[in-house]
Amino acid sequence: MDKIDKTDDEWREVLSPLAFEVTRRRGTERPFSHDDFPATPGRFHCLCCGAELFDQSDKFDAGCGWPSFTRPAASDAPVGESTDLSHGMQRTEVHCTNCGAHLGHVFPDGPAPTGLRYCINGVALDFREES
Numbered sequence: 550m551d552k553i554d555k556t557d558d559e560w561r562e563v564l565s566p567l568a569f570e571v572t573r574r575r576g577t578e579r580p581f582s583h584d585d586f587p588a589t590p591g592r593f594h595c596l597c598c599g600a601e602l603f604d605q606s607d608k609f610d611a612g613c614g615w616p617s618f619t620r621p622a623a624s625d626a627p628v629g630e631s632t633d634l635s636h637g638m639q640r641t642e643v644h645c646t647n648c649g650a651h652l653g654h655v656f657p658d659g660p661a662p663t664g665l666r667y668c669i670n671g672v673a674l675d676f677r678e679e680s
């Protein structure tokens with residue numbers, strides 16, 4: 550998949566204001582605002598570039614109001630991490646390495662087998678049912 554490199558103005562043209570704020574400005578959507586995806590089998594793709602990021606089978610209800618996953622869809626899924634020191638906390642930020650979209654954060658308090666909780670903004674995800 551080709552890497553995508555667009556300017557902010559180009560992203561603004563194709564994204565909703567909230568999606569732009571979250572993915573290009575490292576914003577956070579309100580909890581319980583975008584966690585209403587169907588529970589049917591499928592994959593969660595990057596809203597910005599369409600890359601496959603997460604799988605329904607790894608999704609769990611963390612009760613936090615954001616879609617939560619135990620791991621990326623595949624070992625080579627373009628899910629990258631960086632250190633986020635904003636808001637007086639040290640957190641691990643998660644982004645799409647294919648287009649640079651901010652997705653959310655990953656925390657070490659998830660369920661087995663990974664013990665990880667990928668806490669992702671639903672507005673940054675495009676769910677596609679398995680056909």
Ligand SMILES: [Zn+2]
Nearest residue numbers: 595598645648
């Ligand atoms: Zn992407």
